[in-house]
Amino acid sequence: CPVARLLCSASAVIIRAAQARDVPAILDIVNDAILNSTALFEYEPRTLDEQAGWLADRNAGGWPVLVADVDGDTIGFASYGPFRARPAYAATVEHSVYVAQHDRSKGVGRALMLALIAAAKSDGRHVMVGGIDGSNDASIAFHAALGFVETGRLPEVGWKFERWLDLVFMQLILKD
Numbered sequence: 001c002p003v004a005r006l007l008c009s010a011s012a013v014i015i016r017a018a019q020a021r022d023v024p025a026i027l028d029i030v031n032d033a034i035l036n037s038t039a040l041f042e043y044e045p046r047t048l049d050e051q052a053g054w055l056a057d058r059n060a061g062g063w064p065v066l067v068a069d070v071d072g073d074t075i076g077f078a079s080y081g082p083f084r085a086r087p088a089y090a091a092t093v094e095h096s097v098y099v100a101q102h103d104r105s106k107g108v109g110r111a112l113m114l115a116l117i118a119a120a121k122s123d124g125r126h127v128m129v130g131g132i133d134g135s136n137d138a139s140i141a142f143h144a145a146l147g148f149v150e151t152g153r154l155p156e157v158g159w160k161f162e163r164w165l166d167l168v169f170m171q172l173i174l175k176d
Contacts, residue, residue, distance in 0.1 A: 018065035025074035027051040038133040041158040075103040078112035091126035134166025
């Protein structure tokens with residue numbers, strides 16, 4: 001795995017389980033996405049308590065939260081959780097992956113996603129779904145490069161930055 005050479009420096013990227021000490025960095029990454037992108041269809045920045053509660057809920061539910069760590073700094077995270085609450089969907093999960101703005105396009109997101117996909121396979125999941133803003137060509141291409149295929153597009157279901165947003169669903173059928 002080329003993870004050790006992701007940032008083209010002497011520092012290696014380590015993918016590990018998130019810990020409470022990662023919450024402030026995760027919060028910064030999430031709030032940057034909320035305030036400056038359409039990656040999250042949210043308007044208001046989250047608080048530290050909200051983000052800590054999110055991590056606690058994920059841990060309590062047995063859902064993985066992985067972080068990309070460089071020299072003790074959290075520069076990205078990925079997680080998956082339930083796709084829908086009904087029992088028939090139990091083998092399907094919806095994921096999220098976010099990387100700090102200054103560390104994008106360096107392989108960090110790919111390393112996080114490969115680890116998350118491996119975790120989903122190990123956990124016996126069958127399908128991983130991602131919901132992506134339809135104008136986010138980079139994220140759509142990123143997912144396609146990992147084997148995800150577009151399976152649905154919901155036109156104009158979100159509103160942010162004074163414009164309508166399409167929601168694209170991409171999925172990966174997890175195989176051994």
